[in-house]
Amino acid sequence: MAESPGRRPERDCPGPCDEHSTTTTPSASRPAAARPVRDGVLLGLAVGVSGLAFGAAAVSAGLSAWQACALSLLAYTGASQFALAGTIAGGAPIILAALAALAGTLAGRPGAAS
Numbered sequence: 677m678a679e680s681p682g683r684r685p686e687r688d689c690p691g692p693c694d695e696h697s698t699t700t701t702p703s704a705s706r707p708a709a710a711r712p713v714r715d716g717v718l719l720g721l722a723v724g725v726s727g728l729a730f731g732a733a734a735v736s737a738g739l740s741a742w743q744a745c746a747l748s749l750l751a752y753t754g755a756s757q758f759a760l761a762g763t764i765a766g767g768a769p770i771i772l773a774a775l776a777a778l779a780g781t782l783a784g785r786p787g788a789a790s
Contacts, residue, residue: 726754727748730744730748730754730757730758730761731744731748733758733761733762733765734747734757734760734761737761737762737764737765738764738765739761739764747760747777751777751781753780753781755780756776756777756778756780756781757777759773759776759777759780760773760774760776760777763776763777
């Protein structure tokens with residue numbers, strides 16, 4: 677059976693399939709697949725810069741490197757981490773600094789305003 681010009685050839689498959697699709701090509705789907713990777717790399721860089729800034733602030737405030745790492749693991753918000761480092765740098769006792777960081781962490785948790 678001869679095909680007329682401008683007509684799509686008949687296909688054997690009952691529904692839409694990748695073999696006969698004209699809307700998506702591998703090159704068209706590649707940028708969409710790369711977007712999550714790009715976003716993840718950018719987010720990782722942003723978090724890394726923030727962590728580096730906190731590490732520098734914590735060590736200059738008098739915390740050891742392992743204390744700064746432990747605080748990064750335990751604190752819920754980055755603002756609490758910086759509040760603790762700033763309070764210690766200001767000369768407050770460690771217990772008051774820890775309470776300030778805890779207050780910031782509790783205020784930042786979901787449902788705290790209700």
